[in-house]
Amino acid sequence: RFLLNTLLQMYGKCGDIAAACRVFDQIKDPNVFSSAILIAVFANNGHLEGALPVFERMRECDIVSFNTILQALAQHSKLDQAKFLFDSMPEHNTVSGNTILSAYAQSGHYAYAEAVFESMPRVDTITCTAMASAYSASGKIEQAKALLNLIPEKDCVAWNVTLTAYAAEGNLERCKQIFLDMPEKDVVSWTALLQAYSLAGDVEAAAWAFDSMPEHDSIASSNMLHAFASSGHLADARAVYDRAPGPSTAAGNAMVAAYGMHGDVHAAVATFYA
């Protein structure tokens, strides 16, 4: 059953719902994990209506599955339904609180996010990171920093949020310092640094960050592209576009916008259809 659960999850990640269902039917005695994974398969592929029957058929209601559905509602911007589910769930754990807090934060309902935060009996690194990010996004930089300082062992994501909080403040020196001091860095850290340089108008430094990062994803590329284009380096922007990973609509959009900004309609149209 271990193996079948894993297989189930793999099909789910590929978006193959039919195959996942066939695997589930072969499991003789599905446990909470099997059902929870199947629910996540439906929910993460945008088929909540398929998830609900599985949920109802489970012997005991599993809080993880409640959380999965909560998250699915949040991702489809059904915030009022998410809140209703949150209020009617038999119990909450930290993940439940984190999920509804983030849902509010990501939709710009910062006051609601804060209310959830204050009502949570227990918080973890994810709670504090999510709330700090909400403070930072709503311009309350001091509160964000204060909360981040309370995290005992910051992980990479918490450090990334710290970095962007200082970037939002325009404190480039502190950004560099934090970046150097971070124990682990990932693409997001590099991109946040790149963006901090770019906002400060230092395209050279942004380009340095871009060239130094171990891997480029579409967000890093479109940020770099935009930094070049908005400072008049159209040829450099084009070079980034040509090397951008995969069929990226993000980099494509940025490139079209870049040509548009420079009044080159023909190139913009050509890129659009490329």
Place this chain on the structure above:
RNA sequence: CCCUGUGAAUC
């Protein structure tokens, strides 16, 4: 063995 947090572009 399952659920939650961080970086853009769309002048």
